[in-house]
Amino acid sequence: MNSPLYLDYADDAKTPEPETLENKGVSKGWKALGWVSVAMSGVLVLGSISAYGYARYLDGRITRFEAPEGVAAPPKLNEAVNILLLGSDSRQGKDNEKYGKSLAGEVPRADATILMHFSPGGGAVTGISFPRDLMVDIPSCQTREGGTSAPQRGMINSAFSIGGATCTWKTVQTITNIHIDHVAVVDFAGFKGVVDAIGGVQICLPNDVNDKDSKLNLKKGKHNVKGETALAYVRARHGLGDGSDLSRVKRQQQFLGSVAKKALSQGVLGNPVKLNAMLRSVTKTVEVDEDFTLEAMVDLGTKLKDVKLNKIRFVTVPYAPYAPDPNRVALAQPDANTFFSQIANDNEIEDMNKKETVPASEVQVKVLNGSGIEGAAARTGEALTAKEFQVLSVGNPKEMPAETQILYGEGAEAAANTLAKQVSGVKPVPSQKVAAGTVHLVLGPGWTGLVTKTKLPKKLDGEIKAGDNICAQT
Template sequence: MNSNPMYMEYVDDADPQPARRRGWRMLGWVSIGLSAVMVAGSLTTYAVYRNALGNITQEDANALLGPNRPKKLNSAMNILMLGSDTRAGAGNAKYGANMTKEAPRSDTMILLHLSPGGGQAMGISFPRDLMVPIPSCKLKNGQRTQAQSIGQINSSFTLGGAPCVIKTIEGFTDIKIDHFVQVDFNGFKAITEKVGGVEVCLPKAVNDPQSKLKLPKGKSTIKGEMALAYVRNRKGLGNGSDTDRIKRQQKFLGALANKSMSAGVLSNPNKMLGLLNATTKSLTTDSELTPQVMMRIASGMQGMSSGKLRFVTVPWGAYAPDPNRVALAQPAADQFFGTVRNDKTVPAEPKDKAAAAPTIPASQVRVRVYNASGIDGQATRVADDLEAQGFQVTVGGNMKLTKTSRVMFGTGADQHAQTLNALIPNAPQPAARTGGSPGVVDLVVGSDWTSLKNSKAGGIPAQQGEVKATDDVCKQ
C-alpha cells in the first residue's frame, strides 16, 4: 500500500487475503441513511422509537468546518452519506483484525440531494479514485492537515473524517452540505436482512472464491453476508472497474429502497422498530441531524414514491497523469453541480391563472432540440424533460458550440416559441430562424443550460446514465 494517504493504492477484492473486505465500503449505509431519513416520517410517535434513534453517535462537524462555506441558493437538503471500514466495535474486526489500528477509509461517497417540495431525491456518487483538490482540514485535536493540491477524494476521509470530506466536496462543487450520515460494516448486513433480502440480476453465473460470492445467472434475492459480498465485489463482476461497481451498487440501493417503500417496511411500526434497532448502533451523524430533525425531513417527503429516487455518478473522464485514476469531466461536471445548486423551490400559483397562461399550450408546440453544449447526450436529456412538460419533441443533432441557450422559430411559430421560452431561465427573446421549418420551434442548448423552469415541483432534470429505484434489476 502506498504510504501517502493522498494517493492511496487500495487492494480491494484483488487482495488475496479474504479478511480484507474493503470493496463494499459504505454502500449499505446509504440505504440505512435513506431509511433513517425517509422512514422516520411514517412513524406515528417519536416516543416509541426514541431509544433506537438514541443509539446514533453524533459529531460536531460545524466546529471543524468553520464559517467559510458555500451559500444555499434553495431550500433543498443535501446529506453526505459515507461508509467507514473501521474495524472497531463488535463484529467489524473479523473483516481484518490486522487492520484494527489503521485509520478508517471510505471508498464510496454519495451525496443525497432532496429536492425542494419533497417530490424527488437523487443520490450522487463520487468515484473513490476521483482526483480533486484536498484542502487543509481542522482535526478534533485542534491541529490541521497539511494543504495539498490534488489527491484522491477518498483520502480526505482518512485525513480528517467526515468533516474533511464535506469541506473537500463543498470546495469543488460549491454545494452546501447540510448533514452527514456514516455507517460501518454491521449496519449494511442488518438492513438487508430486515427487509427480507434484495433482488439482483446477473448476466452470467459467478463463483468468486475471494469474495465468496456464488450466484446463478438471472435473478436472485440476497441478504446479509451474501449481499455484502455482492456490493464489495469488483474483479469478479462486470469489467472490474470501480466505476462499473458504482453502477452495480446504485442498482442495488435502488432495488433496496424500492422494496422498503413498496413492501410496507417503512410504514409498519413493528418492522420499522426492528430496522432501527438493528442499524442505528452502526450510524454516526453530525450533531445537528437529531432524531427530531430526521423526522421533520421525512415528514416533508412522505408523498415521494420510489420512482422519484434516482442515482447518478458525477461526470468523470480520464486523468491524464495516471490511467488508474479519474477526473471530473468538464464542462459537464460544473454544469451538473450548477443544476444541483439551483434546484428551485416549488413556485407559487399565479393569482390570475388566465393571464399567466401561455397563448399556445405546450401540447401544440413542436420543438426540435439541438446540442451546442459540448456534452454528449444533452439534447436527448433536454428533449425528455420537454416531453414531460407536454411538448412535441424531436432531436435535431449537434451544432457549433455556444455558451448561451436560445430559442428560434420558423414561419408561423413565433407564439409557440414564447411558450417554450417562458420555461428557460435567463433566456434571450426568441428569434426567427432563416431557413427554419414552418411551425417548428428550435431550441439550441448551450453550455449555460441548467434546467427547465418546473411549474409543479423542484427537481433535477434527467441525467445521462442515471439509475431509478423502480428500474428492472435486469436492465442493462
C-alpha cells in the same frame, strides 16, 4: 468523459490473517457501500418513527459530531436538503473488528461518498456518487490528532483519513459549491442485520456467476439476497459487467435503488417488526452532525413519505481520466461545475454525459433485418436515407438477434451515437465483426421503426431509478 476505466483498489490486496468476511472475498469498501445504501433508506423513512414510543430511545443511539470550521459554507439557495453520506471502513469496536481485527488500529477511510439531494417539498431525490479515486483539492483541515493539515491534492476518500467526516464535508462543499445541510457516517458492522431485517434485497443477474474470489455463486435471473450473499454481489469482480470501475458503480447504484425500493415498500413501512429492526440497526451504526436532530430527521422523513420511486435516481459526477495517473480520475470541466450549479439551484439537470456525435451525412450504416418482419430493413434504410444517413446496404444477419442492436466498428462510436438518436432505447455496442468506421443496425423482434420525435425525453445518461426494472439492463 466518464470513461469506464478499471480502477484497482489498494485495499483489495489480500493479507494473511484468520478467515473473516474480509478475506473471504468481501471488500471492506463494498461493505461500507452497502451501509450507505441502508442509511439512505433509513433517512427516507425516519418520518415514520414518530409513531413509535421509543423514538427518543432510537435518537439517543445516534453518535453526533461538530460541524466543520474554517471554510464558509456556500449559501443555501432554496429549501432543498443536501445530506452527505459517507461509508467508513473503521474496525474499531467489537462489532467491526471481526471484519479484520488486525486493521482495528488503522486510520479509517471513506470508501463510499454519496451526496443525497432532496428537492424542496420531497418531490424528488438525487443520489450523486463521487468515485473514490477522484482526485480533488482537499482544503486545510483539523486532523484527527488535533493539528492542522496543509491544503493538498489527493483522492477524495483520503479527506476522511486526514480529518474524518468534517474534512470530507469541507472538501465536497469546496469542490461543488453546494451547501451541505447534514452529514451521516455509517460503518458495516450491522449490514447483514439490516438487509435481513427488511427481508433481503432483490438483484438480477444477466448470467450465471461463479466467482471464487467473492464467493458469489448464483444462477442467471432474479434473486432475493441477504447477508453475505448481498455483500458478495456488490463486491464481485468477475462474471458481472465488464470488470471496470464504471460497471461496479452502476451495480452500486442499482443496489441502492433496490434497497430504497424494499425499504420504502409497505412490506417494511407497514410492518412494525421489520421497520423497528431496520431503524435499530441504522441508528446503532450511524454517526451524524450535531444539527441533524431527531426533529430534523422526522421533518425530512415527513416531506419524503410520498416520494415516488421513479423520482429517486442515482448518478455519477461528470469525470474524465486523470492525466498524471491512469488509475485515477478527475472532474470533467466545465461539465462538473455546470452539473453542481444545477444541483445547488435545484434546476432540471441536463445530461452532462452526452456522447459525442457526428452529422448524419457522415454515418455509414448497414441495416440487417432480424425482426421477422418482411421488408423491415428496406423500409428502415429508406427512412435513414431520407434523414441523410449513408445506407451502405440492407440484408439479413447471420444470426437472429434477441433484440434490436446497434453495433459499431473501430472509430465509429460517434457515428453509432448519432444513429442511436433515431432508435428508441438501444445503446451502441462495439463489435470486432463490424468494419472500421461503419455501423450495423440489426433490427430485432418487436421492431416498430425509427423514432418520430426530434427531441428525446430528458434523462441523464446511465441514470438508475429506484423504480426501475432491475432486469431491464442485464
